[in-house]
Amino acid sequence: MKVGRKKRRNKGDMCVICNKYPVRNKGNGIWGKTCIYCHRKPYLLFRKTFCEECGFIPKYTCQLDVHHIDGNRLNNNVNNLKTLCANCHRLISYEQSLERAAA
Helix, strand or coil: CCCCCCCCCCHHHECCCCCCCECCCCCCCHHHHCCHHHHHCHHHHHCCCCCCCCCCCCCCHHHEEEEECCCCCCCCCHHHEEEEEHHHHHHHHHHHHHHHHHC
16 A cells, blocks of 8 residues: 555546535535535525625625525525625524514
């Protein structure tokens, strides 16, 4: 067993979604061909550069959240995602929790 020499990655080992990072997990289907970022949080690929609610343009994109409109975190359909600033996201989530409690 040789020690000290790493196996080189070729272009085929790049993520099929973002094509930026190497594949972390080999496996079946599309999730076996994605990087750790796209596998754990695929909705972040659809994050815009501004808040769709109030129009806030942040200095850093970490100030923005991706909101699942229907409340289902597993539904990453483009039509179900909305980019919000942290303030708008908290307000919308709070209003939705009040509606659920009243129902």
